Amino acid sequence: MTSPEQQRNEVLTHLTRAVILLKESMDVRLVAGTGTNICYAVSGARDSTGVATVSGGLVVQGNTVNAAGACGFGADVRIATILLTALKFNPDIRCVATIRYTDAVGRILEDMFLECCTIDSRMRSPGVSTMDWGVASCCKEGVPEAIVDPGISKSASVVHLFGEKPANVAGNIIMLSNRIIRIEL
Numbered sequence: 001m002t003s004p005e006q007q008r009n010e011v012l013t014h015l016t017r018a019v020i021l022l023k024e025s026m027d028v029r030l031v032a033g034t035g036t037n038i039c040y041a042v043s044g045a046r047d048s049t050g051v052a053t054v055s056g057g058l059v060v061q062g063n064t065v066n067a068a069g070a071c072g073f074g075a076d077v078r079i080a081t082i083l084l085t086a087l088k089f090n091p092d093i094r095c096v097a098t099i100r101y102t103d104a105v106g107r108i109l110e111d112m113f114l115e116c117c118t119i120d121s122r123m124r125s126p127g128v129s130t131m132d133w134g135v136a137s138c139c140k141e142g143v144p145e146a147i148v149d150p151g152i153s154k155s156a157s158v159v160h161l162f163g164e165k166p167a168n169v170a171g172n173i174i175m176l177s178n179r180i181i182r183i184e185l
Contacts, residue, residue, distance in 0.1 A: 007042050008073065011052050015040045015071045018095075018166030019054060026065040027177035030099040031058060032158045034151070036065075037079045038097035040166045041087060045094075048080035049073055082160055085132050089139035093162050097169045099176075101148055101157040108179045109159070114145040114172065135160070145172070 002010070018038060030036070037057040042050045053076035056068025069075070083096045099105075109116055117138035138147045147160045163169040 004042070008052075011040050011042050012071050014166050015052050015054075018170040019058070019067050019071065021167070021170045022058060022173060023065055023067065025174045025177055026058070027180055028060045028063060028065055029180065030105070030173065030177060031060050031065060032098060032100040034156050034158060035078070036097070036099055037076050038166060038169060039076065039079045039083055039095065041080075041083055041094045043094070044091070045084065045087060047084070048077045051080035051083055053079055081132065082135055083162075085135040086139055086143045086162055089136070090143045092164050093143045095163045095166045095169045097161045097173060098158050099161065099173060101150075101159040102154075104180065104183050105159065105176065106148060108176055108183075109146050111179070112172070112175060114161075116146040116148060117144045118148040118150065 015038065022038070035057050037053050039051050039053040045051055050073065052071050052073050054067045055070055055072055055075040057076065058065050059068045079096065079098055082098070083094070086093050086096065106116070119134035119138060134149060135147060138144055143162050145162055147162070149158050149160065151157045161169050161172050163172070
């Protein structure tokens with residue numbers, strides 16, 4: 001049995017490794033204007049204190065993607081909320097990353113055979129936060145690998161990529177990055 005402290009250290013180690021992979025291989029055009037980040041939760045996480053993220057998210061510096069800060073618990077409540085909602089539907093899906101979305105990105109995600117769902121904000125229930133409701137509306141039959149959030153404008157459109165571990169999610173972002181090299185986003 002893993003102690004809580006040991007599990008938290010393992011979560012930080014896996015997340016840090018994924019961030020290093022993203023820094024080496026992620027296309028800067030996938031960094032969303034509204035914020036890009038990746039997070040990983042301890043097993044059984046119930047709030048943002050059980051979710052590790054990159055403090056300040058992933059940012060563009062020059063021609064590369066870099067971490068704005070260190071990986072730590074409770075550093076980004078917004079993305080933690082997205083993951084915590086998905087965890088209610090599948091406790092094995094403990095990682096999510098948010099990246100920029102365009103129609104070209106959507107086509108490539110489909111070509112990668114990732115299960116995708118798009119949030120339909122017209123179906124929003126009154127009194128429920130859009131983020132919780134949107135993710136939950138796409139997870140009724142299981143957590144898809146990608147949830148597209150069209151946002152209030154094209155510049156605010158993002159996609160949330162889900163997986164069991166940060167290496168899986170980073171791998172999908174890197175595959176996506178490799179496929180958009182010659183495409184205008």
